[in-house]
Structure formats: C-alpha cells, structure tokens
Amino acid sequence: MLVLVAAVGVLSACKGGAMTPWRLQQDADSLASIAADGELLAGETAKGESTGPFTTVHARELRQEADQLADVVASTEPDPGLARPTAQLATTARAAARVLRRLEEHPGDEDVAARVGDRLGAIADRAEQIGKQA
Amino acid sequence: MSKPFQIALGILAAIGGFVDIGDIVFATTAGATFGYELLWATVLGVVGIIVYSEMCGRVATVAKRPVFDVVRERMGFGFGLATLVSSQLVNLMTLAAEVGGVALVLQLLLGLPYRGLVAVALVTLLLSAWFLPFEWIERVYGFGGLLLIVFTVAALKLGPDWQQLGAGFVPGLPSHGTELLWGYFIVGLVSAALMPYEVYFYSSGAVEEGWKPPDDLGLNRLNAGLGFGLGAFLSISLSVVAAQLFLPRGIDPEFLGTVGLGVLNPLGQIGLLLGLLGIFFAVTGAAIDTCFSGAYNLSQFFGWEWGKYQGPRGAPRFTLTWIVFLGLGFLIILTGVNPIVVTEYAVVFSVVAMPLTYLPILLVARDEGYMGEYANGRLGNVLGFLYLGVIAIVALSAVPLLVLTNMGQG
Numbered sequence: 001m002l003v004l005v006a007a008v009g010v011l012s013a014c015k016g017g018a019m020t021p022w023r024l025q026q027d028a029d030s031l032a033s034i035a036a037d038g039e040l041l042a043g044e045t046a047k048g049e050s051t052g053p054f055t056t057v058h059a060r061e062l063r064q065e066a067d068q069l070a071d072v073v074a075s076t077e078p079d080p081g082l083a084r085p086t087a088q089l090a091t092t093a094r095a096a097a098r099v100l101r102r103l104e105e106h107p108g109d110e111d112v113a114a115r116v117g118d119r120l121g122a123i124a125d126r127a128e129q130i131g132k133q134a
Numbered sequence: 135m136s137k138p139f140q141i142a143l144g145i146l147a148a149i150g151g152f153v154d155i156g157d158i159v160f161a162t163t164a165g166a167t168f169g170y171e172l173l174w175a176t177v178l179g180v181v182g183i184i185v186y187s188e189m190c191g192r193v194a195t196v197a198k199r200p201v202f203d204v205v206r207e208r209m210g211f212g213f214g215l216a217t218l219v220s221s222q223l224v225n226l227m228t229l230a231a232e233v234g235g236v237a238l239v240l241q242l243l244l245g246l247p248y249r250g251l252v253a254v255a256l257v258t259l260l261l262s263a264w265f266l267p268f269e270w271i272e273r274v275y276g277f278g279g280l281l282l283i284v285f286t287v288a289a290l291k292l293g294p295d296w297q298q299l300g301a302g303f304v305p306g307l308p309s310h311g312t313e314l315l316w317g318y319f320i321v322g323l324v325s326a327a328l329m330p331y332e333v334y335f336y337s338s339g340a341v342e343e344g345w346k347p348p349d350d351l352g353l354n355r356l357n358a359g360l361g362f363g364l365g366a367f368l369s370i371s372l373s374v375v376a377a378q379l380f381l382p383r384g385i386d387p388e389f390l391g392t393v394g395l396g397v398l399n400p401l402g403q404i405g406l407l408l409g410l411l412g413i414f415f416a417v418t419g420a421a422i423d424t425c426f427s428g429a430y431n432l433s434q435f436f437g438w439e440w441g442k443y444q445g446p447r448g449a450p451r452f453t454l455t456w457i458v459f460l461g462l463g464f465l466i467i468l469t470g471v472n473p474i475v476v477t478e479y480a481v482v483f484s485v486v487a488m489p490l491t492y493l494p495i496l497l498v499a500r501d502e503g504y505m506g507e508y509a510n511g512r513l514g515n516v517l518g519f520l521y522l523g524v525i526a527i528v529a530l531s532a533v534p535l536l537v538l539t540n541m542g543q544g
Contacts, residue, residue, distance in 0.1 A: 026543075033386040040383065040395050049402045051246025054410075058391030064386070127377070 019086045021078035022134040027073055028131030031066065031093050035124035036102050038062045045103065046110050055107035063100035064082030070094045085133040090129065096123045141353075142269070142357030143343060144361020146276035147187070147349040147417050148338040152180075152226070153282055153457070155235025155390070156477025158325045158413060162387045162396065163368045163542070164319045165376030169309075170295075170302030173370055175320045177182040177303060179327025180366035180519040184358050186492055189514065191335045191354035193338035196347050196508045201495060202434035203336045208494035209279035218435050221330050224487055225428040227329065227480035229459060233259065234422035234473025238390050239414045243407075249468070254302035255465045258422050263456060268342045268442040273424055278415025282368045284397055288426040291400040293348075300373065318542050321528050328525065330425040331421040338430040342443050345510060346496045370395070372527035388474070396517035413508065425463070444482035475541070482536050485529040492525055 017023075037046035040060055044050045076087040099119045106112040153161075199207075206214040238253035241248050260273060308316040336357075346352065352525045375396040380387055387393060390413070397409035426442070431505050433440035433452045440452040467473060496518040500510040510518065 029384070032384050035391055035397070036383045036385045037387075037389075040379075040385070040390075040399060040444050044395070048408075050398060050407065051403060053405060054242050054391065054394060054398070056245055058389065058394070059240050061389045061391055119388070128384075 016072075016075045016077070019073070019082050021075075021079065021082065024078075024082055024085060024089065024134040025131045027087075028089055028127045028134070029070060031089065031096060032127035032131070034062050034066050034069070035096050035120045035127060038096070038103065039072040039117050039120040039124060040088040042113045042120060044116055045107060045113035048110055050107070054070050056104050059100050059104035059107070062102055063097050066097040066100060070097060072078055080127045082134070083127055085130050089127070090128050092126050093120055096120065101121070135190055141357050141360050142272035143336065143339045143444075144187070144357030144359075145280065146361075147332050147357075147423065148183075148271045148365030149276060149279040149361040149368075149416045149419050149423075150326065152362075152369040153279065153413075153416045154477065155231055155238070155413075155417045155473055156228075157369060158372060158393055158416070158480055159387060159390065159474050160326060160392055160478065160481070161372040162320075162376040162380070162393050164323060164374030166317065166380035166385060166387050168316065169377040169381050170299045170374065171306065171315075172309055172319055173299070173302035173373060174305045175323040175372070176327065176366050176369050178524070179324040180362055181517075182324070182524060183327050183332060184362050185329055185514070185521055186328070186495055187336050187362060187515045188355055188358040189510065189518065190337040190495045191340045191345070191358060191499050192351060192508055193495065193505065195345040195350050195354055196505055197498075198341060199498070200341050200430065200434055201333050202431045204498045205491060205494045206435055208497050209490065213490060214380045214435060217487055218431060220483075221431055221487040221491065223336070223430055224329075224349065224433070224480050225331050225424045225457065226462060226466070226483045227476050228329070228481070229421055229424040229428065229463035231462045231473040231477035231480060232417050232424060233307055234467040234471075234476070235417040236414065236421060237467070238473060239417060242394060243410050243414070244392055248254050252464065252509065253465055255421075257445060258418065259460055260457070261463075262418070263422055263425060263442075263460070269417075270443075272339070275419030275422060279412060280364070280368075281408050281412030281420050282371070284405055284412060285368065285375055287369040288397045288400045288409075289371050292375065292378040293470055294374055299524070314535065314539050315542060317531065318539040320382065320452070321485075321535055322478070322481055322542070323369075324524065324528050325488070325532060327362075328488060328528075329481065329484050329494075330487045331424050331479070331484075332362075333491065333495065334422045334427040334430055338434075338440075342441055345442075349380050367519070372432065376405065384505060389515055390474070397504065405540075408501075419475050421463075422542065425456050425457040425460050428459040429453075478541060481535075482532045485524075485525075485532040489522070489529055492522060496522065515531055 045055045074090040103116045237251035240251045397405040438451045439449040446453040502509040
C-alpha cells in the first residue's frame, strides 16, 4: 500500500499529461491562490508592517510555486477547445512569478510593494476568469 | 513546584501533537478550505488523546511502566515489533519534518539560506537535548510554544462570526469542497491529535518526573486535560484565523509564510514576530518529543536503561539512540524533501501504529489485577472502547483517502 501511495505521489508531481477542464480549473484556482497570497503579503509590506526577511522568503516561495505551475501548465496537451485558456494560464502564471520576484528583490520598498499588490490582485482575477472557461 | 510548571509535560506533549510543523499548516488549510466546519474534528481528536494520555499517565504513575513496556508485554514480541517498526518510521519522518520546520521558521525570521539553517536547527536541538534537564526542556519549549496564543488574539481581532463558529463544533456535511476532501481533513485532524508519539513521550515523561500515586494522579489528570486542551485550542485558533482571512480570498495555505500572514495582517509586525517565535518553540519542542520518543521506544522494547534523568553514563544506549535519530532526521531533510509534505504523510501513516499502541494501554488501564484501585472506572472503559472504534475507522480510511484526494489536493 505504501508503494502505491508513493507511486501516486510521484505521478501526481509529474509534468505534462492532458489538460482537462477539471485540471484547468484546479490549476487556475492554484494560480489565483498564489496571487491572492502574494497580494496579501504585498499589502502588509506596503503598509510597512512586514519584515524584510519575511517578505523576501515568502515572496520567493510563492514565486517558485508560480514558476513551477507555469512550467507544468505549458507542458500539458490541452483537450480540444482548451488550448487558448491553457496558454493564457501559463502566461499569467509567468507574469505572477515576475511580479513576485520584484517583491522578493525589494522587500523594503513600500511603493514597489503597493504596485505589486495591485498587479497580483489583477492576476488573481484573471486566473479566476480563465478557470471559468474550463 | 507551582501549578503552571507542573503541567509543562502535558503542554509539551500536546504541542508536539497539535501544533507541530505539519499540523500548523494542516489546521490552517482545514480552516481555509472548510471554514469553521471542521472544528468538531479537532474536539473529537482532543477528547480521545485526553482519555488515552490520562490512562497511560496513570499506568506510568502506578506501575512505573511507560507505553512501550506495556505494548511489548501485552501484545507479545511479534505485534510489539510491528508496533516498534511502524512507530519508529513515523517518529523518524516526523522528526525530519520538524528539523526542516525549525529551519523554515528561522528562515522567515532571519532570511538566511535554508540549508545552513537546517544545520543551526540540528545544533540547537542537540544542545537543548544534551544540556537542558528534562523539566527545563518541557518549560522552555512547552511554554515558549504558548506564544502561539497570538493566533487566538488574531482570530478575535479578525472578528469571527460567533454563530457559525459555534455551529462548527457540531458535526455536519460540508458546504465547501467535496465529501472525500472533507473525509481526508477529518482523518488528518483526528490522526494528528492521536499521534502515538504523544503517549510514548507523555508516559515516559511521567516516569522521568517520578510521578507517584496517589498524589500525582491529580497532576496526571491536569496535564492530560489542560495540556492537551491547550494544544487543541491553539490548533482551533489557527483554523479560525484561516477561515476568516484565507477562505474569503481563495488562498490555499501551503507554506509556513502564509500561516505567518494570519497574524501579520490583523496584528502587524509584533504579531508576526510573536507568531513566528511561537512556531519556533512549538516545532523545536515537537522535534525533541519525537527524538526522545524514538529513543524511549527502542530502549523500552529491548529492555535497556533509559531516561534523560539518568544522564549519558546512566543510559548510554538511550543517549546514543536519540543522537543517531536526530542525525538521521537531519540527513533526511538535507535531501531536499519538503518538511510539510513529509509530516502530512507521517500523520496519515501513523494510523498503522495507532491501534497497536492504544489497545494495550486500554487493556492494562482497565486491568484491576494490574492497576488495583487505580484501574479504569466505567466512564474510562466506555470512552476507551469508543475511541478504539474511532481509531479503527481512521486507520482503515486514512490511506484510501490520501490516494483518492491526492493528499488533500482535491
């Protein structure tokens, strides 16, 4: 049983595979979550409430997650009719990673954090819209 | 000794069970996914661990026999060995996760490279376990972990919906997510509360502290009820914060940093620092729980001298075992595995060791020939058998739910 569980774990972490409507919805939700998480972090950083190490480390975690999601989504084979939203999702995930990198590299700049927060809010909305196309 | 210091054992054991690195993220994810709807599952788990920790503490106090002694005696060599192997695997996985967790929280506090902080975590644990007397380990990490109370303050500041919160303590079907996911989280929350290493650590700690009947039986009840109750309260606070802050925003907390946002947002920088320090103490305490549990189990199974109170010369194999255990945990986490994922697997796989651990405790605690006037009363027996049923259901459903929900990913 443990071997089965390990195999499922390994397979679920693999790239590629088919992009089904269900999976598109899941991946869009993941991106929306990453962006909303980043928006919250950026908001606290913009208010001067966060600490430099906390903002840098958490923004990095989220950026790496967004990058990984973009790679995985881009490597899938979309079901008929899903090619466009799949490409949009990969592009949006890359955009989230770029924006989060700015926060990671400028944890003490409140203006940058405010702009990053706005941008991530828009990305979260965009991810939700893409998910609705599934 | 004053009363607050006397319940340090229960608090440290409970902190290991309820607010270690995996449980912190798991309880937060439960709140972010189901709102207040799973609070009852934590209560179900905490009543179970209170019932069984009281029993094993009583057995340790009256008969001077910690849990693994009892397992070995009542279940025989074969079942005892199976329990030993499964519980040691879970202990090692959990310990590795906690070492990584200490490094993760230090990274959020200091911003230094993760691998270097894993080494700092190892040194911190080695020094604490070697130099601090058992009572001071309990006090430093048990009471330090109570800084997590800042999550309760955060929950209150966020203004919970008290009616919905109250309704969360009544079991019901989910209004968010799927039934399978709901089942997975219930099993996870109940399993986390009943992690076997809590009773291994707790009962061995009672022997370490030299509890004697009848005076210390009240202390045992206090430790079990208040200590584990506090652990559950902190876990519920994490879920409530997540229900208020993350659920409406669609955030699925996968990182310790997201948990930190739960106090940063309502309480600002001071809340964040207190929260991260609380996590540091809780996770370090959990690491020591699991590290010592591993050494207790092996020593008690093979009949070696054991106990922190004996010192390295008095119990050399016990001392060597916890050092080796800590080293193995360090090596596992250096491979780059995600500590949070490791501990979630550990919680689910602990179900294998659960029935084999809790059944012998019940059998001995209710045995009047063994416990005399201190054997279980009727309520203890009813609750004990009831919870064996809960444990059986959890044990049978854990792995299928883990597979079907892709580890709670839906």
